[in-house]
Amino acid sequence: MNETIQTILNHRSIRSFEDKKLTGEQIEVIVKSAQAASTSSFIQAYTIIGITDREKKEKLAELAGHQRYVAENGHLFVFCSDLHRHKLAAEIEGLETEDILTSIESTEMFMVSCIDAALAAQNAVIAAESMGLGICYIGGIRNNLHEVTKLLKTPDRVIPLFGLCVGYPAKAAAQKQRLPFENIYHQEAYVQDDEALKEQLKQYNHDIAAYYKERTGGKRADRWTEQIASKVSHPTRMYMKQFLQSKGLPLD
Amino acid sequence: MNETIQTILNHRSIRSFEDKKLTGEQIEVIVKSAQAASTSSFIQAYTIIGITDREKKEKLAELAGHQRYVAENGHLFVFCSDLHRHKLAAEIEGLETEDILTSIESTEMFMVSCIDAALAAQNAVIAAESMGLGICYIGGIRNNLHEVTKLLKTPDRVIPLFGLCVGYPAKAAAQKQRLPFENIYHQEAYVQDDEALKEQLKQYNHDIAAYYKERTGGKRADRWTEQIASKVSHPTRMYMKQFLQSKGLPLD
Numbered sequence: 236m237n238e239t240i241q242t243i244l245n246h247r248s249i250r251s252f253e254d255k256k257l258t259g260e261q262i263e264v265i266v267k268s269a270q271a272a273s274t275s276s277f278i279q280a281y282t283i284i285g286i287t288d289r290e291k292k293e294k295l296a297e298l299a300g301h302q303r304y305v306a307e308n309g310h311l312f313v314f315c316s317d318l319h320r321h322k323l324a325a326e327i328e329g330l331e332t333e334d335i336l337t338s339i340e341s342t343e344m345f346m347v348s349c350i351d352a353a354l355a356a357q358n359a360v361i362a363a364e365s366m367g368l369g370i371c372y373i374g375g376i377r378n379n380l381h382e383v384t385k386l387l388k389t390p391d392r393v394i395p396l397f398g399l400c401v402g403y404p405a406k407a408a409a410q411k412q413r414l415p416f417e418n419i420y421h422q423e424a425y426v427q428d429d430e431a432l433k434e435q436l437k438q439y440n441h442d443i444a445a446y447y448k449e450r451t452g453g454k455r456a457d458r459w460t461e462q463i464a465s466k467v468s469h470p471t472r473m474y475m476k477q478f479l480q481s482k483g484l485p486l487d
Numbered sequence: 488m489n490e491t492i493q494t495i496l497n498h499r500s501i502r503s504f505e506d507k508k509l510t511g512e513q514i515e516v517i518v519k520s521a522q523a524a525s526t527s528s529f530i531q532a533y534t535i536i537g538i539t540d541r542e543k544k545e546k547l548a549e550l551a552g553h554q555r556y557v558a559e560n561g562h563l564f565v566f567c568s569d570l571h572r573h574k575l576a577a578e579i580e581g582l583e584t585e586d587i588l589t590s591i592e593s594t595e596m597f598m599v600s601c602i603d604a605a606l607a608a609q610n611a612v613i614a615a616e617s618m619g620l621g622i623c624y625i626g627g628i629r630n631n632l633h634e635v636t637k638l639l640k641t642p643d644r645v646i647p648l649f650g651l652c653v654g655y656p657a658k659a660a661a662q663k664q665r666l667p668f669e670n671i672y673h674q675e676a677y678v679q680d681d682e683a684l685k686e687q688l689k690q691y692n693h694d695i696a697a698y699y700k701e702r703t704g705g706k707r708a709d710r711w712t713e714q715i716a717s718k719v720s721h722p723t724r725m726y727m728k729q730f731l732q733s734k735g736l737p738l739d
Binding site: 236237238239240242243244245246248263264266267268269270271272273275276277278279281282283284285286287288291315320321323324325326327328330334335337338339341342343344346347349350352353354356357358360361362365366370371372374377386387388389390393396397411413414416418419420421422423424425427429432433436437440458459460461462463464466467468469470471472473475476479486487 | 488489490491492494495496497498500515516518519520521522523524525527528529530531533534535536537538539540543567572573575576577578579580582586587589590591593594595596598599601602604605606608609610612613614617618622623624626629638639640641642645648649663665666668670671672673674675676677679681684685688689692710711712713714715716718719720721722723724725727728731738739
């Protein structure tokens, strides 16, 4: 197994960082790595915002659900879906805004921009981890995108999707076992056998419960399906559709 | 610069593969690398379908726009957004379907599943490339998802997002220069200066035109903004919203 695969398989999210900033060179390597990712039809539909301002980081930490590591890390990146750039490109080519809105405001284009941003982000993550840095994605910035977009001054059609804390790990972190291989990977077609899939999930529940028991000295023994059931029975961020519409993305 | 970062920065899409299948072991390493990626709240909202059946690959190549490399490669993966698994998890925990639909069918949850799938895919890509394999993403499978979902037998709330061809590169490929660093990366907040952003894009146009000139012996000199303007003035895959709705994802 080569070093790169070792880095990938060794991933764990880090939520406690040393008080040591990333250098400009490190940031450049991370962003260039992000940019090297594939992008649908070369549209490069994302923007990365780097935050170092302490007050801004504190505000983002608060908005993301009071997670200290959002404020305390080596560098905070925010990955945004960006379709504003394509409006500018069309303007450079002399097109009128109305000639491009059907395309730019579509569900398809928004999906592409989310995927583009995520591919770039994961390249950034692997580059950072290969340098001995730790990372944690911050989906919590989607708790309150009205405030986040104000803070980051993003124009219409630029949607902050997630944060990414990067820094020098201060505490080791455990690795959580993923879903069984055969639950994630299907051969030739989707396994249309819900009972078989459920059996796999039940087996997985034992593994996850064992992980929590060990990590908490027996205090917790969560099942994966229990966590998921709890999550999906409490809808969150239900303002998203309206928010996207308010930012010029009706997603028709 | 370490080997991992070299692998990342050396990426180029490969569209011509040797007639040599991936081994089971290679596929396992690639899928496990995908699974090692971060996932929002540990929901792991994706499924990977591996296709080796020749007829099925030919059909997918046809649906994706007659791209030969979709049929001719070492292995074809299809990455799907998967929220069906979470319905099963809720059932295991005794919840009724109606108790979870608001959450599972939301725009937020679909965004999360697209991002989860893309993070996993990019890990798969880096793992494959680190082993000397080449890759090409296939967004073209979204041209006709009605047919693709039939072929792959995906249930409701499982959406094939993109294919990923992997294999031994048969032809070298050139690397296209990405957008200027300062156009992708903003410090502290989004640069609210459209004229400055446009100037960067115009400079970038020169670089991209030079790339095409060299690659085509002077026959093409596309500007990036020209390609984008052409793309966004021809809306594609406008059925996406209705398709998602037809597959149990109203995205409210």
